[in-house]
Amino acid sequence: GEDVEQSLFLSVREGDSSVINCTYTDSSSTYLYWYKQEPGAGLQLLTYIFSNMDMKQDQRLTVLLNKKDKHLSLRIADTQTGDSAIYFCAEMNSGGYQKVTFGTGTKLQVIP
Amino acid sequence: EPEVTQTPSHQVTQMGQEVILRCVPISNHLYFYWYRQILGQKVEFLVSFYNNEISEKSEIFDDQFSVERPDGSNFTLKIRSTKLEDSAMYFCASSEARGGSGNTIYFGEGSWLTVV
Numbered sequence: 073g074e075d076v077e078q079s080l081f082l083s084v085r086e087g088d089s090s091v092i093n094c095t096y097t098d099s100s101s102t103y104l105y106w107y108k109q110e111p112g113a114g115l116q117l118l119t120y121i122f123s124n125m126d127m128k129q130d131q132r133l134t135v136l137l138n139k140k141d142k143h144l145s146l147r148i149a150d151t152q153t154g155d156s157a158i159y160f161c162a163e164m165n166s167g168g169y170q171k172v173t174f175g176t177g178t179k180l181q182v183i184p
Numbered sequence: 185e186p187e188v189t190q191t192p193s194h195q196v197t198q199m200g201q202e203v204i205l206r207c208v209p210i211s212n213h214l215y216f217y218w219y220r221q222i223l224g225q226k227v228e229f230l231v232s233f234y235n236n237e238i239s240e241k242s243e244i245f246d247d248q249f250s251v252e253r254p255d256g257s258n259f260t261l262k263i264r265s266t267k268l269e270d271s272a273m274y275f276c277a278s279s280e281a282r283g284g285s286g287n288t289i290y291f292g293e294g295s296w297l298t299v300v
């Protein structure tokens with residue numbers, strides 16, 4: 073079945089860039105997402121990218137997709153303490169009924 | 185901005201009791217989902233619902249679980265006889281349509297279920 077893997081933890085200093093990486097196995101993945109989860113809160117959609125794109129930029133967020141290597145990354149420029157959260161990579165194969173497979177989540181700690 | 189709303193935010197129930205978690209999806213959305221996240225674990229797909237019927241379900245979604253859209257706005261998840269291992273955060277989600285940006289899936293804040 074589909075699998076999505078992420079490193080568990082990332083620590084960066086405030087003002088630096090953060091890069092969160094993700095790999096997935098489903099070569100039919102059509103949509104790839106990044107969600108943010110703050111402690112005790114829900115899943116906030118940050119951004120998404122279609123598989124026919126290789127980059128998407130949205131303010132401080134840059135998503136890079138290497139479809140050949142099935143690798144997705146999220147870069148957060150000028151990381152702030154408010155960016156501290158768990159970041160989930162997720163993929164969906166549009167051939168199914170929109171079931172989303174989530175990664176394990178990467179806990180981002182921003183050090184002031 | 186439209187959002188998915190869920191109630192209750194937290195429920196404590198005794199093992200064996202029935203629980204109903206409620207969700208109001210975004211109003212023009214057609215696809216509805218339930219996911220769950222056991223503490224410290226991955227977010228797992230439970231079920232998707234379209235056109236008043238289940239379109240896909242995972243192996244977690246056994247006979248103890250059911251979903252319903254009782255009216256034009258609510259979408260519910262019922263657990264018939266709760267077990268300790270049902271303790272989790274349950275997320276409702278919805279999306280507009282298949283294809284294009286309609287595949288963007290929006291999640292609610294979650295309902296934290298504790299079974300004691």
